[in-house]
Amino acid sequence: MSKSFKLVDLERPSSTPSPHPPQTNWKLCIICQEEKGEALTCPSQSKRQDVGSGYRSLAQNLMKFQELELLGTLKLERLDEGHGIEAAMVTNTAQYHQTCRLKYNNTKLQRAEKRTLQTEGDSQDIPAMSKRTRSHSRSSTTESKAQELCFFCGQPAGADGLHEATMLPLDRRVRTCATFLEDTELLAQLSVGDMVALEAKYHTKCLVGLYNRVRKAKSEGHEDTDHERRVSAIVFAELVLYIEETRCDEETAPVFKLADLAQLYQSRMEQLQVKVNTKVHSTRLKQRLLAQFPDMRTHNKGRDILMVFEEDVGAVLVKACELDSDNDAVYLARAAQIIHRRMFGEAKPFNGFPNRCQEESVPSHLLALVSMILEGPSIKDQMEDTSRSALGIAQMLKFNSIKHRRNRDNSSSLTVRHSAAQVTPVPTYIGLMLHAHTRKRDLVERLSHLGMSISYDRVLELSSQMGNSVCEQFYREQVVCPPTLRGKVFTTAAVDNIDHNPSATTAKESFHGTSISIFQHLSYTGEGVDRSVVINEGLVNASSKIIGHLPQYYTDVPPVTSNVKMSSVPAARLASLNRSDSSQLRKHTEDENVWLHNTKQVLEDENETHDNTSWAAFHASHQPPEARVVCHNALLPLFLDSAHTVAMIRHSMDVVTKAVQYLNPGQIPVVAFDQPLFALAKQIQWTWPEDYGEDKLVVMFGGLHIEMAALKTLGDWLQGSGWVNALVQAEITTPGTADSFVT
Known part of the structure; x- marks a missing residue:
């Protein structure tokens, strides 16, 4: 049986033309005949009194669109079963997508009729505009014959004849070509006006020659890399x-x-x-x-x-x-040989995970082959960007590839040793992530044997390299400040005791030390100076798993000989309040009155439920929405010394001061403590005012302790005021619970 030739449509799948007109599948959309995610609309199921009016209006619009020859690919013959389109729709309970119905609504029909009328009116006006007198026609004909020269070469028509410029896109393209070629003569002619207004005429070969000159100039100036x-x-x-x-x-x-x-x-x-x-x-x-x-x-x-x-x-x-299996095997072997040859390169030191590190870690041929396997080898299937799955599989293939197989007697215990040149970002990230989250060596080693992760020893090496690189930065900057913190940003700190397994003070697994946390309050995303550290793998002891020492000024806590408990409390310096401008106080008072008025309405209205009745919810609902910026925070290396000592608190104040001065020069350090440590910090300020005075260091409660102190103060004020009796008599709570509110 001979094949029938068919022109391949590269835009949509081709189909064999049917000798019979297509039949309508009434279970699908009658307009597009396709299955989409959109729901179908059936006018016969409408709850209106005139059921089926939707069929009538659609049939009328389709007939009018057919008269205007604007139906497109829709054939009305398949919707007519002999008794009219509307009758066929009603009989078969036709359905359609709402988006398809909008293509033939009344608005689109009115616009189409308006465009048709304008086109007909313009065509009728052309003969009237072209009427001329006999004498004028003769003179214009004589002038045109005398001026019929080519716009480009200046030669007469000749055997090829001249074509007249009638479209502005031609003028724009000629101007672009003349500007690109820097043709001063052609630009001078075009400076008078556009080619349509000048009634320019040209040889076809002259125009084509101009385009060829531009294409040749562009091709000569570009060399393939x-x-x-x-x-x-x-x-x-x-x-x-x-x-x-x-x-x-x-x-x-x-x-x-x-x-x-x-x-x-x-x-x-x-x-x-x-x-x-x-x-x-x-x-x-x-x-x-x-x-x-x-x-x-x-x-x-x-x-x-x-x-x-x-x-x-x-x-x-x-x-x-024919699908010859021998040829397929040869093709597979050749493809594997080509890819295998390009998978080995020079070893690159580990430097974190910069942008596009995954794409640059695998050869383009390997990535293209994996994409063809996953998505299909056809060019039509490769129109999307490279998928993340293809990128991950390509990295795993390169990570587990070897140049030569190692022959051993016991093949089951063969362990693949990965070369540093073959390590890709994905297995490195998997090993570091598992170790950071679980700290389990068996899990990392198990994935390493499966070829999905780097070995546990390599994880320790990279961790040591990152730690040593950070320590080198500490020595270089002469300050212990994590690289995640940014420069020139307002910075605060918090000091607290940290206890692990506090059941016994002498247990081996217990820990009672001091922690210092640094917080940075950004006004907008990206504020400040980046201080990211570059991991240095080129050190002499790069394979070592030992981390270097921290600077001595940080680890050594100097002793304190003075007794801070006997220090005198200095007189408080209070600043008088300026009551001349009471606009802010008046504004806040008005806001509180608005909340009281809202609360009164809520209490009087017993039928409706209101959400924002409390003071906090009411004021939060009236605050303008603001874009929240995530603050940076970092935990400094822990101290083994207990936090409840004057020496440790004084040393922590020194560490915070030095870090803040380095990150944001000129800022006064702000340190938050809990209540016992706050008392020690204030005594240190009173004992050594020249170094830790209140004008050089701001010491404050943490947020939790400020709230606890405020609530305790309110309880002291309410003690003995009759608050407990009022709550009990109002039957809100019991006496014990009401007393707990106050105390």
Whole structure:
């Protein structure tokens, strides 16, 4: 049975034309005949009194659109079963998508009729505008004949004749070409006006010659790089596989348009971030395809070039269509050899996870092969960006690849030793993440044996390298300040005791030390100076798992000989309140009155429920929405010394002061303590005012202790005021619970 030739549509899947008109599937949308995620609308199920009026209006609009020849691909013949379109819709309980119905609504119909009337009116006005007197026609004809010269070469019409410029896009393109070529003579002619207003005439070959000059100048100024040549080879291979897949159809013989293939080739190149300055050279692409397919022939049809396969070349067609397992095995071996050769390179030191580290860690050929395996080798399937799954699998393949197999007697105990050049970001990240979250060596080693993670020893090496790099930065900056903190940002600190397993003070697993936390309050995202550390893997002891020492000024806590308990409390320096400007106080008082008025309305209205009745909820609902910025925080290395000592509190104040002065020079340090440590800090300020005075260091309660102190003060005020009796008499709570509120 001979094949029927069919032109391949590269935009949508082609289908064999049916000799009979298509039948309507009344269970689908009657307009598009497709299944979408959108729900179907059936006018017969409407609750209106005039059921079925939706069918009537749709049928009328479709008939009017057909008269205007604006129906598009919709054929009204398949909706008419002999008694009219409306009757067929009612009989079959027709359904449609609302988006499809909107294409033929009354608004679209009125606009289409208006455009049609305007077009007809313009066509009727043309003859009236072109009427001239006999004498005027003669003079204009004589002048035009005398001036009929080519706009580009200045020569008369000749045998080829002249064409008149009638469209402004032609003028814009000619101006662009003249500007690109820096043709001063042509630019001088165009400076008088556009070609349409000048009634310019030209030879076709002169205009084509101008376009060819521009294309040649662009192609000469661009030289393909190695990356562009590699990407071009990959895209051409995908195009060849697409043609082969289309060719495997046994029922039809595909016919390709060279222009469509060139456009598909250019789109794929641009998607792979290869800038194509000029149009794809279709002739060169045709020659490459003919070299790839010896049985392909080209035929000219007007301006289009059609490419088909020659049926009678029996040997070539049989070899191309048969699925020969031997050839497939050879192709697989060659592909594996090509990819394996490109998977080995130079070792790169670990430097964290910068941007595009995953894409740069694997060769482009390996990534293209994995994408073809996952998504299909056709060029139509490769139009999307590289998926994260393909990128991860490619990294795992490179991580587990070896140059030569190691022969051993016991093959079951063979352990793959990964070269530093083959380590990719994904297995490194998996090993570091598991160790940071679980601290379990067995889990990391198990994934390492499966080829999914780096070894536990490598995790310890990288952890040591990161710690040593941070310690080097501490020594270089002469201050212990984590690299995650940013410079020139308002910074505060908090000091507290940290206890682990406090059941016994002498237990081996217990810990009673001091912690210092640094907080940075950013006004906007990205504020300040970045202080990210660069991991240094080129050290002499890079493979060591020992972390260096911290600076001595940080680890050594100097002793204190003075007795701070006997220090005298200095007189408080109070600043008088300025009551001249009472606008702010008046505003806050008015806000409180508004809340009281709202509370009164809530209490009087017993039927409706209100959300914002409390003081906090009411004021929170009236605050303007603000973009919250995440604050940076870091925990400094822990101290083994107990926090409840004057020496440790004084040393922590020194550490915070030095860190704040380094991060944000000129800022007064602000340190928060809990209540016992706050008392020690204030005594230190009173004992050494020249170093830790209140003008040099701000010492304050933490947020929790401020709230606890405020509530305790309110309880002292309410003690003995009759508050407990009022709550009990109002039957709100019991005496014991009411007394607990106060105390």
